[in-house]
Amino acid sequence: MRTLLVSPQQRGAYTTIGDALAAVTDDSVIAVAPGTYAEAIYLTGKRVRLVSAEPRSTVTLDASMLPHPTVSVRDGALALEGFVLRAGDAPVISARHTRLSLASCELSAGFGPGVDLAGGSIEMRKCTVTGAQYGIVVEDAPGTIDGCQIDDVAEDGIIVRIGADPVITGTVVRGCGRRGIYVYQFGKPTIEGCEVAQTGDAGIVVAHQSTPAIRRCWVHDTQGVGVSFARGCAGAVEECRIENTGVPALDIADGATPTVITARPDAPPLTIGDASPSAGGDAEAVEQLLAELDSMVGLAGVKDEVRALIDEIQVNEWRRSAGLAVGGMSHHLVFAGAPGTGKTTVARVYGKLLAALGVLPKGAFKEVSRRDLVGQYLGHTAEKTSAAFEEARGGVLFIDEAYTLSRSMGSGGDFGQESIDTLVKLMEDHRHEIAVIAAGYTGEMDEFISANPGLASRFTKTIVFENYSPEELVRIVRRMCAEDDYVLGGQVEAALLRHFAAIERDANFGNARDARKLFESVRKAQAQRLRVLGRRPSLDELRTLELADVEAVVGVS
Known part of the structure; x- marks a missing residue:
C-alpha cells in the first residue's frame, strides 16, 4: 500500500491534495498535514483513502469560494476520515457509481446537498452535516449511515x-x-x-x-x-x-x-x-481521562466539579439512547483562579472527555487570548473571532485572561466588546458543536460575564481553581524531577516547603509556574556546581539536586 504525504511546508511532500490525487495508484493512502486547503478535488476510476497525517488534528478542505462540489468522485472508491469539508452553492460531496466511506467528518454547504450519491454504496459513521440544502441523498445504492x-x-x-x-x-x-x-x-x-x-x-x-x-x-x-x-x-x-x-x-x-x-x-x-453497552461514548477512554485528571496534584474541588459534569453528561447520553427526555445542558465553563493552577491542563482533559463521551466530534483544543480575537478596526475583530471559533469547532475554545476582552485597552473603538458580542452569537448558533472555556482571575471574570447580557446564560457554571498549598507545590517539583530524571537530595524537600510557605499569595504569585521557574533555576545551580568539580560527575551526582543548589537560588533559611 502506497502512502503519499500532503504538506505545503514539508520539502518533498505534495503541496495540494489535488497534486497527490493525480499521482495515486489504486489503494493508495493520502496523509494530509493539518491545515486548511482551499481547493476542490476530483477522482475518477481509482480507490483512495484520505486521512489526517496527525491523529485528532483538523484538516479542512474549503471550496466555499468555488462553484464546484468540494469532492467529486466517479467510478471508484473514496474513504475520508476526520476531514472538515466546506462547499459554497454546490454539493459538498458528489459521488456517482462509487463506494463512498466517511468517518468522523464535518460537512457544510451554503446551498446543495451535503452528500449526493447515486449508484455504488455509502458508509457514513459519526459525521455531521449542517447548513446545506439537503443533508444526505442516497439513490439506487445500499449502505450504512x-x-x-x-x-x-x-x-x-x-x-x-x-x-x-x-x-x-x-x-x-x-x-x-x-x-x-x-x-x-x-x-x-x-x-x-x-x-x-x-x-x-x-x-x-x-x-x-x-x-x-x-x-x-x-x-x-x-x-x-x-x-x-x-x-x-x-x-x-x-x-x-x-x-x-x-x-x-x-x-x-x-x-x-x-x-x-x-x-x-x-x-x-x-x-x-x-x-449497545457502550452507548454514551468510549467508556474505557473516559475512565483513562478521569484517571489522568485524578493524577494531577491537588485541585480536589476542581476534580469533583469536573467529575460531576461528566457524570451528568454520561447519564444524559444514556437517557437519550433510551429514548427518555433530556434537559438542555451547556458545556461552556468559566475557569476562575490565579495563574499556574492547572486551568489549561484541565481544559484539555475536559475537551477530550467530551469527545470520548461522543458529545463533541473531536477533542481538538485551541487556546486564544485577546490578541488572537481582537482586530485593529471595525469589522476586523468579528473576522478574527469567527476564524478562531471556526478552528475550534468540534472541540474546545480556551480563552485565557478572557476578562481583558471587556476592558478598553487603549484609544479608539472598544473592539474587545465586539469580540464578546460575536462570541455570544456564535456560541448560540453552534451550541452543540463546541465547548468555550473562559479563564482568568476570579474577580475579573465577574466583570467579563457582566459585559454582555447573553454571557451569563451561555456560561452557567464556574469552576474555581484555588492556589496550591506549599505541600502541593513540593509535590509538583518532585514530579518535575521525576519527569526529567532528577531526584531530590536530603533536606531539599524541607527547604522547598519552607520557601513555598514564605511566598506571599498576591496577584504576582504563579503557583505551578513559580514551581517550574524554581526547578529550572535549581537545575542551573546544580550544573554550575558540577561544572567546577574538576572531574566528570558520577551518575548519582548528575541526577541529584542538593540542598546547596536550592540555597543558591532561594537563599539559606
Missing part, C-alpha cells in the same frame, strides 16, 4: 430514492426546513433508533411505492405529521414514539399497507441511537 447528525438544512434531512436500501441507525435529524427523512420511488431503507425533530413539515414521509422498516425511532416537535405513508406504500412502523407533531401523528393513506406495532406498556425503554 450510523451515528450521524444532520442539523439546520434548508429542505430535507435525508432522502432515500430509486430503490435505495441503506440501513440508517442512531442518527439525529433536526431543524430541517421541510421533511426530516423522505423515502420515495421504491426506496426500502431500514431506519432504526433514530431521532427526527423540529422539522418544518412532516418528520418521516414515505411515498411512491416505497417500503421502509422504521423501528424504535423517536419523532417529535414537527410542524407536519410525525410519520406518513402514501397510497401504494408498505413496510413497517415498530415501537416508535411520535410526540408533539401535527395531526395525525401517524398518517396512513387509503391503499397504504404498513405493519404498525406499538410498544407494549411493559416493554423496555425505547432506544434512540446506539443500544
Whole structure:
C-alpha cells in the first residue's frame, strides 16, 4: 500500500491534495498535514483513502469560494476520515457509481446537498452535516449511515430514492426546513433508533411505492405529521414514539399497507441511537481521562466539579439512547483562579472527555487570548473571532485572561466588546458543536460575564481553581524531577516547603509556574556546581539536586 504525504511546508511532500490525487495508484493512502486547503478535488476510476497525517488534528478542505462540489468522485472508491469539508452553492460531496466511506467528518454547504450519491454504496459513521440544502441523498445504492447528525438544512434531512436500501441507525435529524427523512420511488431503507425533530413539515414521509422498516425511532416537535405513508406504500412502523407533531401523528393513506406495532406498556425503554453497552461514548477512554485528571496534584474541588459534569453528561447520553427526555445542558465553563493552577491542563482533559463521551466530534483544543480575537478596526475583530471559533469547532475554545476582552485597552473603538458580542452569537448558533472555556482571575471574570447580557446564560457554571498549598507545590517539583530524571537530595524537600510557605499569595504569585521557574533555576545551580568539580560527575551526582543548589537560588533559611 502506497502512502503519499500532503504538506505545503514539508520539502518533498505534495503541496495540494489535488497534486497527490493525480499521482495515486489504486489503494493508495493520502496523509494530509493539518491545515486548511482551499481547493476542490476530483477522482475518477481509482480507490483512495484520505486521512489526517496527525491523529485528532483538523484538516479542512474549503471550496466555499468555488462553484464546484468540494469532492467529486466517479467510478471508484473514496474513504475520508476526520476531514472538515466546506462547499459554497454546490454539493459538498458528489459521488456517482462509487463506494463512498466517511468517518468522523464535518460537512457544510451554503446551498446543495451535503452528500449526493447515486449508484455504488455509502458508509457514513459519526459525521455531521449542517447548513446545506439537503443533508444526505442516497439513490439506487445500499449502505450504512450510523451515528450521524444532520442539523439546520434548508429542505430535507435525508432522502432515500430509486430503490435505495441503506440501513440508517442512531442518527439525529433536526431543524430541517421541510421533511426530516423522505423515502420515495421504491426506496426500502431500514431506519432504526433514530431521532427526527423540529422539522418544518412532516418528520418521516414515505411515498411512491416505497417500503421502509422504521423501528424504535423517536419523532417529535414537527410542524407536519410525525410519520406518513402514501397510497401504494408498505413496510413497517415498530415501537416508535411520535410526540408533539401535527395531526395525525401517524398518517396512513387509503391503499397504504404498513405493519404498525406499538410498544407494549411493559416493554423496555425505547432506544434512540446506539443500544449497545457502550452507548454514551468510549467508556474505557473516559475512565483513562478521569484517571489522568485524578493524577494531577491537588485541585480536589476542581476534580469533583469536573467529575460531576461528566457524570451528568454520561447519564444524559444514556437517557437519550433510551429514548427518555433530556434537559438542555451547556458545556461552556468559566475557569476562575490565579495563574499556574492547572486551568489549561484541565481544559484539555475536559475537551477530550467530551469527545470520548461522543458529545463533541473531536477533542481538538485551541487556546486564544485577546490578541488572537481582537482586530485593529471595525469589522476586523468579528473576522478574527469567527476564524478562531471556526478552528475550534468540534472541540474546545480556551480563552485565557478572557476578562481583558471587556476592558478598553487603549484609544479608539472598544473592539474587545465586539469580540464578546460575536462570541455570544456564535456560541448560540453552534451550541452543540463546541465547548468555550473562559479563564482568568476570579474577580475579573465577574466583570467579563457582566459585559454582555447573553454571557451569563451561555456560561452557567464556574469552576474555581484555588492556589496550591506549599505541600502541593513540593509535590509538583518532585514530579518535575521525576519527569526529567532528577531526584531530590536530603533536606531539599524541607527547604522547598519552607520557601513555598514564605511566598506571599498576591496577584504576582504563579503557583505551578513559580514551581517550574524554581526547578529550572535549581537545575542551573546544580550544573554550575558540577561544572567546577574538576572531574566528570558520577551518575548519582548528575541526577541529584542538593540542598546547596536550592540555597543558591532561594537563599539559606
